[in-house]
Amino acid sequence: MKSPTQNVNLSRRAFVINGALVMGFAMLPGIPRALADTEVDTLGTAILAPDLPGSLRATPYLDAWIRIDAKDGITVYTGKVELGTGVKTALLQIAAERLEVSPGLIRFLTADTALTPNEGYTAGSHTIVDSGTALFNAAAQVRQLLLESAARQWQTSIDSLTTREAVIYDAQGRSITYAQAVVGVQLHRFASTNSPFKPASSFTLIGKSLPRLDIPAKVSGGAAYVQDMRLPDMLHARVIRPPRRGSRLLEIDEAALNKLPGGVKLVRNGSYLAVVATDEWLAVKAMREGYATAHWTEGNPLPDSAHIHQLLTELPARRYPVSAKGNIAQPGPRTYKARVTKQYLMHGSIGPSCAVAWFKDGTLTVWTHTQGVYPLRAGIAEMVGLPVAQVRCIHAEGSGCYGHNGADDAAADAALIAMAIPGKPIRVQWMREQENLWEPYSSAMLAEVEAGLDDSGRLRDWKYELWSTPHNERIVNAGRLLPAWLLATPFTPAPSVPIAQPEGDGDRNAVPLYEIPNLKVDLNFVLTMPFRTSAMRSLGAHINVFAIESTVDELAARATVDPVQFRLHHLSDPRARAVVERVAAEFRWPQKATGPGSGIGFAFARYKNIMGYCAIAVQLHVQRQTGQVTIDRVVAAVDVGQIVSPDGLLNQIQGGIVQSASWTLYERILYDASGMHSFDWSGYPIMRFADLPQQVEVHMIDQPDLPFLGAAEIVQGPMAAALGNAINDATGKRLLNLPLARRGWQDALGS
Amino acid sequence: MITLDINGKTHELDIADDMPLLYALRNQVGLNGAKYGCGLGQCGACTVLVNDKPVFSCLTPCGTLAGKSVRTVESLGSADQPGPLQKAFIDEQAAQCGYCIAGMIVRAQALLEANPHPDDETIRRHMAPNLCRCGTHVRILAAIKSVVAQGGKV
């Protein structure tokens, strides 16, 4: 019995968040006036220049991005952060290309609320699109202004000027440095809608694989992460969390804790607990003592994992129509119906979250690996009761987060403890169990698809309904910070709001790119979260593409058409066709390896239907008696527009293929009434070297001069789907419930 | 006081027997290479060499290290002068977030010191205790194999 849902009117396509009406524009091709993407939006930041490209629309002043002076040379700012995807290097390439200097001449600073533009979150594959586009234009315009300044000074034509390594030369051999030329320029001005054109054919940096700036330190023990920060008189903290959501603290032996070696101090506020010590190991031991002596109420019951998808259909939800076209006919003999599910997944960052905070002279500084320093700052300020201007959040790298993990909460922990112990830098490191138990998960999801062919074997009807909890519980207010729930006066999270299409939330990529005359796609946005969920790499695209591509394969079989041909019959976008055809050619589709249990599978998607294109083919073997899946070969083709760093792109695609294979084949959070059992890697095993695909080939189709499209999340869906299709080919069984290959799955196979 | 031999240098540290080596390395000695990933011996981000064998430094109490040599990734080279494995990892750009990489390099170092010509399956099996969440495995294997292809001398 489904509970009543509210249908939301999306005709105005605007969202109200915290009382501020936020509207924005994604300047992606084909979407001239699309909607605010609350995943990356700047939250309360006014859009000052709607006609400017990329993040310039919110931060139009050129000197917000680039400063030049004699002392520091060229400094370039980005509001985005390095998450381990290599974007810091890629953005540097873009800026250097357009300033026409070598990268070594640029001091490049990433998100810092005191210094850099507010570019919201580094998420949604938007970094190159937003920040790259902004820098691409701003840097070129700054250089142009410097040339104009030199031309004015020398009373000569700008066309006779050249630049090299931050020096401007004229035909007569006169020269002036950028730092000298900038004196005659006012960079505190809006960027222009027009930037000097430079054809891709003359790029010297964009499109080249610049070695990443951060890797040498990472292979040699250089300080590279927030975990490596060491400040004078820094204290080490560990948090003590309740056994489960809803547990309240009854008692803890505070006196005993405060006597422990290492100058241990207990920080306590309601049910919020942390211990601080002068030495990290002593903090860990104090934490263990704290866990042992704390007594809590029982807390909220855990959901029944066996019926979680049923539960999702029963919880309060808002129903959003996602897309509708034509009229869906009654199901007929050529209709395929399926129920597709996925379980809760965790980000599983290899380094649990960490933050450093220091409350000194009235200012609270937090070093954090958050994806969004500005929203975090606002949330922390609200939580600790400081004016926003007195809180500074500086991004320092953490381990890969793949979305909204514990980073913001750990920053909030550090902030709370720093306020409790003013004047001392505080370093908080979450334990593995704490990250696994408390990070926001990726929602369990249910999708019901019903799709049919017309008499000529083409897709005719497509009905798709989804249930999911939110994928974007970002720091809109203090109540979105986990530690804030534990305080004596707790904060309440702001109401959940889905990210609108075309970006999408749980419904990301729920609308197939294929030509289908009659289509109805709906999202049930479940408001009560059995487990706290938020954004994880590709959001709903992982399961939606899996569901779509499994259905397409089934219908292709019913139409007795090869799966690749069937897809091509329904794709008119030449770039989509190009990646499909490239994979088919390189893979020699439909050639299949010999041996028992061999199978091949194909999948395609365009991320969010507006970003990068990706096609994947997989060859694997299934050992029918043991269920072991060996991925022999993966062939992928991607088109992300103008490629900034080919090797950076390759790295992301290779990594995404492996990560998605792990999610799809093995991963699920284990829980039952007795508790959450995935508190460490033994309860949440992920792919290791032994299970790795034997061979991964990536073909990148560069599109010089075309806009950047975003690359970081484009493989999660297609890889999952290609695996499902290959297992079906190998075993004759259509598996629709992720994960696909946990021990015992082969019992469903039969002989 | 506990005496530790780390990367060829002796350190006299005022710490107790029970302190796991990982914390001594990072906090008392100030080395960044070995990292906290789980503290449970499940991920290998803390991998160091003790008497040439790869161990989880998060679970190796300092009281067990008398007379033993400890080597961390820092002993294999620097950013400016990387050792063979480090250079291979840089050349292959074998890192995404990079958090697991120091542990990977140390574990690979142990393998190649014992066996400079491992086959693919041996490499995969040997590296299994170390986790990578970003999916950089393909490049990590390529980096190790490139060192093997050049003779495997580390």
Add this chain to the structure above:
Amino acid sequence: MKRKTIIGAVLAIGVVGLGFAFWMMWRPEIAPLSHPLNAGRETLDRGRRVVEAGDCAVCHTRPGGAYMAGGLPLVTPFGTLFTTNITPDPHSGIGQWSLDAFERAMREGIARDGHFLYPAFPYVHYRKMSDADIADAYAFLMSVDPIKYTAPPNHMVFPMNFRPLVSFWNLLFLHGDPLEPLPNQSAQWNRGRYLVEGAGHCSSCHSPLNLIGGEKGSELFNGGVVDDWTAPGLRGMTEAQHPWNEAQLVAYLTGEVAEGHGAAAGPMLPVSLSIAQLPAEDAHAIAQYILDLKKTSSDAPSPPCTSGVKPSARALLGAALFDGACASCHGSAAPMRVIESRPALANTSAVMADSPRNLIQTILQGIPMSSAESSHYMPAFAHSLDDSHVAALAEYLRDESCANRPWTDLDKTIKSIRAQE
């Protein structure tokens, strides 16, 4: 006596002896099978159940090797042998074996071509299985993916490298018919007996062996040593110092943590994972039968365990090592303890056993991790702890658990285990 007569008599005895020896040590080949078998789904399901109960894959699949393709080294007191390929590959596996040939191997330990199989293959137990089970197992094995693989040659110590000598071993130890149910026992008990004595071949590990590797009949189920792990005695478990009930034993047998005892490790771990694949009723049957095994020895029971009052210096070091190396999982407030109610180490079978062997082995070897399922993973400490550290930890834990009966052979046991590595 005339010389001729003597010579004649000797020759006659020689001929008879040779004839006897020949009769003992030679077996005929059974004709190869030429056509493949096509068994139905139900037969294959039943066959799979028999094969899981028999733990065939545990020996016949080497780590990283293909299912049932063999190649696992088995170290015996008589040398090392490698398990054979029992996939239906026609040349390197058993693809040409008829059911008759398979049954002869299972009941008498003779291969298709007539050679004797070493009794590391527990045919002395498998012969107790019914015809139907053997036929179903055969059908299942013939349906497995055929793999071309030949194991390395065995390294058996002379004269055991001469296979026909096994025939004499068989004379002594190969007896018994397929088990018939005992009328005065329940169906579940009989099923348990059938599984334990037959396919499960539990006494192969859980009994002491004599000098030539046969199970000591008078000491059946009184414990043994396998791969340097203790396979505990299985008699009188309900009346032990630390008794077992059926729920606990079923949990243990199926790879779960037995409340108050711990989880299977070492050589028992793969067995428990096989039993976990059986229908639940089989695990209950096995547990019921084992718990019914009465103690045969009349030794006075050991005094009950009591905790220590004043730990020794070595136990104090052990406590410190515990805090640094073990407490993150085994400490009282660790999630494994709190969320999963795992027992304190002091209450586990390994720490309460008379021998420290299994605790030492668990510390040194750990418990492996799996990708495809959650596991009771434990890291291996062989490289990070010296003998003295392992001893300190063991002494600390024993002291917590059973201070009045400390292990006196700790250092010796550790040393001998390490020597085997």
